[in-house]
Amino acid sequence: xxxxxxxxxxxxxxxxxxxxxxxxxxxxxxxxxxxxxxxxxxxxxxxxxxxxxxxxxxxxxxxxxxxxxxxxxxxxxxxxxxxxxxxxxxxxxxxxxxxxxxxxxxxxxxxxx
Amino acid sequence: xxxxxxxxxxxxxxxxxxxxxxxxxxxxxxxxxxxxxxxxxxxxxxxxxxxxxxxxxxxxxxxxxxxxxxxxxxxxxxxxxxxxxxxxxxxxxxxxxxxxxxxxxxxxxxxxxxx
Numbered sequence: 001x002x003x004x005x006x007x008x009x010x011x012x013x014x015x016x017x018x019x020x021x022x023x024x025x026x027x028x029x030x031x032x033x034x035x036x037x038x039x040x041x042x043x044x045x046x047x048x049x050x051x052x053x054x055x056x057x058x059x060x061x062x063x064x065x066x067x068x069x070x071x072x073x074x075x076x077x078x079x080x081x082x083x084x085x086x087x088x089x090x091x092x093x094x095x096x097x098x099x100x101x102x103x104x105x106x107x108x109x110x111x112x113x
Numbered sequence: 114x115x116x117x118x119x120x121x122x123x124x125x126x127x128x129x130x131x132x133x134x135x136x137x138x139x140x141x142x143x144x145x146x147x148x149x150x151x152x153x154x155x156x157x158x159x160x161x162x163x164x165x166x167x168x169x170x171x172x173x174x175x176x177x178x179x180x181x182x183x184x185x186x187x188x189x190x191x192x193x194x195x196x197x198x199x200x201x202x203x204x205x206x207x208x209x210x211x212x213x214x215x216x217x218x219x220x221x222x223x224x225x226x227x228x
Contacts, residue, residue, distance in 0.1 A: 004156075033215060040122075042203065042220035043157075058215060090156055099145045099164040102216060104156035 001026050004105035006091050012111045013081040021076040021108050023091030031094045032074040033102070036060065036087040043090065049074055050096075081112045115140045117206050117219035125225045126194045134189040134222045136204030146187040147205040147216070148178055157203060163187060174198070194226045 007022045025032065033048035035058075045058030049068040063085060065077040074093075078085060088109050092102040116139045126132045138144055145164055149157040161172025168180045178189045187204060204219045 035218075040220060043218040045215050045217075048215050092157075099162065101147060101159040101162055102157075103159070104149075106156045107154075 004093055004103050006105035006108050010109050014113050017081050019078050021089055023074045024072050025093040029093035030096050033092050034076045035090045038087050083112045086112045115206050115217040117204050119204055119219035119222045121222050123223045128196055128226050128228050129193050132191050132194045134202050136187045137185050138206040140206050140208045142208055145207045148189050149203045151201040196226045196228050199226045
Protein backbone atom coordinates (compact mmCIF):
# COMPACT_ATOMS: atom_id res chain seq x y z
CA UNK A 1 0.00 0.00 0.00
CA UNK A 2 1.17 3.50 -0.83
CA UNK A 3 -0.90 4.89 2.06
CA UNK A 4 -1.78 8.58 1.70
CA UNK A 5 -0.11 10.38 -1.19
CA UNK A 6 -0.05 14.10 -1.88
CA UNK A 7 1.02 16.06 -4.93
CA UNK A 8 2.80 18.33 -5.48
CA UNK A 9 5.38 18.39 -2.67
CA UNK A 10 6.22 22.04 -3.26
CA UNK A 11 4.36 24.82 -5.03
CA UNK A 12 4.86 28.55 -5.50
CA UNK A 13 1.88 30.63 -6.59
CA UNK A 14 1.28 34.27 -7.28
CA UNK A 15 -1.54 36.07 -5.51
CA UNK A 16 -4.82 35.44 -7.30
CA UNK A 17 -3.81 32.20 -8.97
CA UNK A 18 -5.81 29.05 -8.41
CA UNK A 19 -4.60 25.50 -7.98
CA UNK A 20 -5.59 22.08 -6.72
CA UNK A 21 -3.71 20.06 -4.14
CA UNK A 22 -4.16 16.38 -4.78
CA UNK A 23 -4.67 13.71 -2.12
CA UNK A 24 -5.26 10.01 -2.62
CA UNK A 25 -5.38 6.99 -0.34
CA UNK A 26 -5.46 3.29 -1.16
CA UNK A 27 -6.68 1.98 2.19
CA UNK A 28 -10.41 2.25 1.43
CA UNK A 29 -10.82 4.75 4.26
CA UNK A 30 -14.16 6.48 4.56
CA UNK A 31 -12.90 9.54 6.38
CA UNK A 32 -10.51 12.06 4.82
CA UNK A 33 -9.45 15.51 5.91
CA UNK A 34 -7.25 18.47 5.07
CA UNK A 35 -5.19 20.38 7.61
CA UNK A 36 -2.87 23.32 7.38
CA UNK A 37 0.15 23.64 9.64
CA UNK A 38 1.53 27.04 10.56
CA UNK A 39 4.27 27.81 13.09
CA UNK A 40 2.86 28.08 16.60
CA UNK A 41 -0.65 27.23 15.40
CA UNK A 42 -0.52 23.46 15.31
CA UNK A 43 -2.76 21.72 12.80
CA UNK A 44 -6.00 23.39 11.86
CA UNK A 45 -8.76 21.54 10.07
CA UNK A 46 -9.82 23.02 6.72
CA UNK A 47 -12.38 20.55 5.36
CA UNK A 48 -13.24 16.96 5.93
CA UNK A 49 -15.32 14.17 4.38
CA UNK A 50 -16.96 11.16 5.97
CA UNK A 51 -17.54 9.43 2.64
CA UNK A 52 -17.92 9.89 -1.09
CA UNK A 53 -20.27 12.77 -1.85
CA UNK A 54 -20.19 14.16 1.71
CA UNK A 55 -18.00 17.05 2.81
CA UNK A 56 -18.07 19.52 5.67
CA UNK A 57 -16.20 22.59 6.83
CA UNK A 58 -13.56 22.60 9.50
CA UNK A 59 -12.08 25.42 11.52
CA UNK A 60 -10.55 27.44 8.65
CA UNK A 61 -12.49 26.75 5.42
CA UNK A 62 -12.48 30.20 3.83
CA UNK A 63 -10.71 30.35 0.49
CA UNK A 64 -10.75 26.58 -0.01
CA UNK A 65 -13.10 24.16 -1.75
CA UNK A 66 -13.25 20.39 -1.66
CA UNK A 67 -15.17 17.61 -3.32
CA UNK A 68 -15.26 13.85 -2.79
CA UNK A 69 -16.40 12.04 -5.90
CA UNK A 70 -14.60 8.80 -5.04
CA UNK A 71 -13.52 7.08 -1.83
CA UNK A 72 -9.87 7.32 -2.86
CA UNK A 73 -9.47 11.00 -3.78
CA UNK A 74 -10.01 14.22 -1.87
CA UNK A 75 -8.62 17.26 -3.73
CA UNK A 76 -8.31 20.68 -2.12
CA UNK A 77 -8.84 23.71 -4.35
CA UNK A 78 -7.51 27.17 -3.70
CA UNK A 79 -9.82 29.49 -5.58
CA UNK A 80 -7.75 32.70 -5.53
CA UNK A 81 -4.50 32.29 -3.64
CA UNK A 82 -3.53 34.83 -0.99
CA UNK A 83 -0.26 35.22 0.96
CA UNK A 84 -2.16 34.17 4.11
CA UNK A 85 -2.52 30.72 2.53
CA UNK A 86 1.23 30.18 2.62
CA UNK A 87 1.47 27.05 4.74
CA UNK A 88 2.16 23.34 4.80
CA UNK A 89 -0.91 21.31 3.90
CA UNK A 90 -1.53 17.78 5.12
CA UNK A 91 -4.12 15.31 3.99
CA UNK A 92 -5.16 12.49 6.31
CA UNK A 93 -7.44 9.49 6.18
CA UNK A 94 -8.87 6.92 8.54
CA UNK A 95 -11.52 4.28 8.80
CA UNK A 96 -14.86 5.50 10.06
CA UNK A 97 -14.68 8.07 12.78
CA UNK A 98 -14.23 7.15 16.39
CA UNK A 99 -11.18 5.45 17.88
CA UNK A 100 -9.34 4.93 14.60
CA UNK A 101 -6.09 6.81 14.14
CA UNK A 102 -5.56 8.99 11.10
CA UNK A 103 -2.85 8.32 8.54
CA UNK A 104 -1.13 11.41 7.20
CA UNK A 105 0.37 12.21 3.84
CA UNK A 106 3.86 13.75 3.49
CA UNK A 107 2.51 17.25 3.01
CA UNK A 108 2.56 20.01 0.40
CA UNK A 109 4.55 23.15 1.11
CA UNK A 110 2.79 26.08 -0.54
CA UNK A 111 4.15 29.59 -0.90
CA UNK A 112 1.96 32.41 -2.18
CA UNK A 113 3.84 35.50 -3.30
CA UNK B 114 -16.53 22.23 21.66
CA UNK B 115 -13.44 20.08 21.79
CA UNK B 116 -10.05 21.53 22.60
CA UNK B 117 -6.54 20.44 23.46
CA UNK B 118 -3.88 22.36 25.35
CA UNK B 119 -0.18 21.59 25.26
CA UNK B 120 1.18 24.05 27.80
CA UNK B 121 4.85 23.76 26.83
CA UNK B 122 6.11 24.94 23.46
CA UNK B 123 9.49 23.33 24.12
CA UNK B 124 10.76 20.55 26.38
CA UNK B 125 14.46 19.92 26.84
CA UNK B 126 15.75 16.73 28.40
CA UNK B 127 19.11 15.02 28.68
CA UNK B 128 19.58 11.71 26.93
CA UNK B 129 18.82 8.82 29.27
CA UNK B 130 16.55 10.88 31.50
CA UNK B 131 12.78 10.36 31.64
CA UNK B 132 10.65 12.68 29.58
CA UNK B 133 7.11 13.99 29.89
CA UNK B 134 5.14 15.98 27.34
CA UNK B 135 1.97 17.42 28.80
CA UNK B 136 -1.52 17.50 27.33
CA UNK B 137 -4.89 18.49 28.73
CA UNK B 138 -8.18 18.28 26.91
CA UNK B 139 -11.77 19.42 26.97
CA UNK B 140 -14.56 17.40 25.38
CA UNK B 141 -18.18 16.52 26.00
CA UNK B 142 -18.50 12.96 27.18
CA UNK B 143 -15.79 10.35 26.95
CA UNK B 144 -12.72 11.20 24.88
CA UNK B 145 -10.67 9.38 22.33
CA UNK B 146 -7.11 10.66 22.80
CA UNK B 147 -4.13 10.39 20.48
CA UNK B 148 -0.46 11.26 20.33
CA UNK B 149 1.37 11.90 17.07
CA UNK B 150 5.01 12.68 16.30
CA UNK B 151 6.37 14.76 13.44
CA UNK B 152 9.98 14.58 12.32
CA UNK B 153 11.42 17.45 10.23
CA UNK B 154 9.86 17.79 6.78
CA UNK B 155 7.63 14.76 7.34
CA UNK B 156 3.97 14.07 7.92
CA UNK B 157 2.58 13.09 11.29
CA UNK B 158 3.06 9.57 12.57
CA UNK B 159 0.70 7.89 15.03
CA UNK B 160 2.26 6.95 18.39
CA UNK B 161 -0.57 5.73 20.61
CA UNK B 162 -4.19 6.20 21.56
CA UNK B 163 -6.55 5.89 24.49
CA UNK B 164 -10.05 4.60 23.89
CA UNK B 165 -11.18 3.02 27.12
CA UNK B 166 -9.95 0.69 29.83
CA UNK B 167 -6.46 0.77 31.32
CA UNK B 168 -5.33 4.33 32.00
CA UNK B 169 -1.74 3.56 30.97
CA UNK B 170 -1.40 3.15 27.24
CA UNK B 171 1.75 1.83 25.58
CA UNK B 172 2.72 2.80 22.05
CA UNK B 173 5.50 2.88 19.52
CA UNK B 174 9.21 3.51 20.20
CA UNK B 175 8.87 2.92 23.96
CA UNK B 176 6.42 5.76 24.54
CA UNK B 177 3.48 5.52 26.88
CA UNK B 178 0.76 7.87 28.02
CA UNK B 179 -1.33 8.11 31.14
CA UNK B 180 -5.00 9.04 30.96
CA UNK B 181 -6.29 10.91 34.00
CA UNK B 182 -10.01 11.61 33.81
CA UNK B 183 -10.22 13.78 36.92
CA UNK B 184 -7.44 16.06 35.66
CA UNK B 185 -8.52 15.75 32.00
CA UNK B 186 -4.94 15.02 31.08
CA UNK B 187 -3.13 12.64 28.76
CA UNK B 188 0.59 13.16 29.29
CA UNK B 189 3.13 11.42 27.06
CA UNK B 190 6.04 9.73 28.81
CA UNK B 191 9.16 7.73 28.15
CA UNK B 192 11.42 6.27 30.84
CA UNK B 193 14.70 6.98 29.02
CA UNK B 194 14.97 9.60 26.27
CA UNK B 195 17.00 9.13 23.10
CA UNK B 196 18.47 11.85 20.90
CA UNK B 197 16.41 10.36 18.07
CA UNK B 198 13.23 11.22 20.02
CA UNK B 199 13.82 14.88 19.21
CA UNK B 200 10.78 15.94 17.20
CA UNK B 201 7.47 17.80 17.35
CA UNK B 202 4.74 16.06 19.34
CA UNK B 203 1.01 16.62 18.96
CA UNK B 204 -1.82 15.62 21.24
CA UNK B 205 -5.29 15.25 19.71
CA UNK B 206 -8.82 14.53 20.92
CA UNK B 207 -12.11 13.41 19.48
CA UNK B 208 -15.37 13.02 21.36
CA UNK B 209 -16.17 9.35 21.76
CA UNK B 210 -19.52 7.74 21.02
CA UNK B 211 -20.46 10.55 18.67
CA UNK B 212 -20.69 10.36 14.93
CA UNK B 213 -18.66 12.62 12.80
CA UNK B 214 -16.63 14.87 15.05
CA UNK B 215 -13.23 15.71 13.60
CA UNK B 216 -9.93 15.24 15.37
CA UNK B 217 -8.76 18.40 17.16
CA UNK B 218 -5.03 18.92 17.63
CA UNK B 219 -3.01 20.85 20.15
CA UNK B 220 -0.39 23.34 19.00
CA UNK B 221 2.46 20.92 19.46
CA UNK B 222 5.45 20.60 21.79
CA UNK B 223 8.97 20.51 20.45
CA UNK B 224 11.06 17.93 22.29
CA UNK B 225 14.81 18.34 22.26
CA UNK B 226 16.91 15.52 23.69
CA UNK B 227 20.46 16.59 24.39
CA UNK B 228 23.33 14.12 24.31
